[in-house]
Amino acid sequence: MPRPASCYEVLIASPGDVLAERQIIVDCIEDWNAAHSRSTNVILQPRRWELDVYPEMGDRPQEIINKQIVDNADILFGVFWHRAGTPSGVAQSGTIEEIERSVDRKKLVFLYFSQAAVPMTHDAAQLAAVQDYKGRMRQRGVAFDFPDVHEFRRMVSRHLAIKMNVLLEASGASQETTAPEENNLARVRVRVGQKGRNGEVTTINVIGELQNLTTSTRIREYGCQLMVPAALLKFASVNYMAEVKSERAGIRVFRHTEANFSNTPIFPGDSLQIVSVEIAIGHLEMKELTGLIRQEAYDLTMNGVIVAEATVDGKLLRAEKPIREIFSLAGGSGRVSSRSIME
Structure with missing residues (x-):
């Protein structure tokens, strides 16, 4: 039967060189929903620009993305490998602008950097921009390196489970559904x-x-x-x-x-x-x-x-x-x- 639920929007922010990692984040979100949504009345909704942004004119592209999905997100997962991304007109890249915007608004931000070997054809300037941004973010909080996609999956699964427990406890979200354990019968x-x-x-x-x-x-x-x-x-x-x-x-x-x-x-x-x-x-x-x-x-x-x-x-x-x-x-x-x- 239908019942009320709280929805947390989870933005997945990254350049285009980490497609496997983006899908892993979606998988971990779906795993969390399967294990916990029914008992907590909480749903995590993954948000990605390639699926959730619709055509609109009148502003720079990243600002349109910001208005449509970034600003409404409660949680952000950011992932980098050897590319920082395309300059947005305000920041080094659209991904970096999304992260900075979320940090400034005190959203929950998970940040990860891949240590996998970079391709021989990589762009040296892009790699340098990633390394520079990682160094700066390490001065502002905790970011994780991961060696491969298997370890990345384990990290995301654990970090998401730990933080959601904290959020649910802080919000007083009930672990019971609307159906009680007992009634007068x-x-x-x-x-x-x-x-x-x-x-x-x-x-x-x-x-x-x-x-x-x-x-x-x-x-x-x-x-x-x-x-x-x-x-x-x-x-x-x-x-x-x-x-x-x-x-x-x-x-x-x-x-x-x-x-x-x-x-x-x-x-x-x-x-x-x-x-x-x-x-x-x-x-x-x-x-x-x-x-x-x-x-x-x-x-x-x-x-x-x-x-x-x-x-x-x-x-x-x-x-x-x-x-x-x-x-x-x-x-x-x-x-x-x-x-x-x-x-």
Whole structure:
């Protein structure tokens, strides 16, 4: 169902020699949205001149770009390699003007410089301009160098996650959606159930549970679904019991209703485990150590949540439990190692 959300516009500023890095920033933004937008009611919107600027006359080109997308941006990612860009009429380049304009207006600016080998055909003056600008910006704040696109992806993913946590805490943005955990009829919760073992991997049951909070009313119509990151399932290609179609990439959904319990009502004061799924704890670390999962994918999964959504007599309830908390309750470490990550 539709619900209100806050939108942060994220401007991607760069010359034309870092196309791969520009796409990586978009990918990291989309990854953050997939992992966090539903639970925070916050959406990050990437903005790029090549997609978001429309034809307009009457001013210098960069000023038109400024008015259309730069000034409205809340966050800016700036990336340089061996080109500073084309002079804008005000600054050394359009990219530099966008960065300076954002810094002057106290916007959030992430700045990165590639250390990859420059082409033999590079423009020496352009490279010198980049080195000069990097030196000047290092006197005004913190900018990061990166050796290759793989490390750049890890940097952007981590920096974005860290800063968004800070912004959400500062703004008081709710980590809950508009649906409450309980109403005058019932409460939904995510519970950690029985611990077991499947080969070398420790497993636990995660349960979506409904509790009847009334003293005299039987709940006859109910349903509950668990939304679980696919990376937590030991067998990614297996269709699990109670699984239904998911509309979100990387999320598997499991659902039961009163029909699965022969229409048995939930009696006053009783709790009923509606749906459960077995997840693995430790296989992520095993994959990480053997190079089968990227660091940013590991981080996104470990920093995510398992969500239980329930309907009780037509009313929506929602609860979530952080994955790190689930691992902790089950005796998993939730550790993040940096060894042998696949490049």
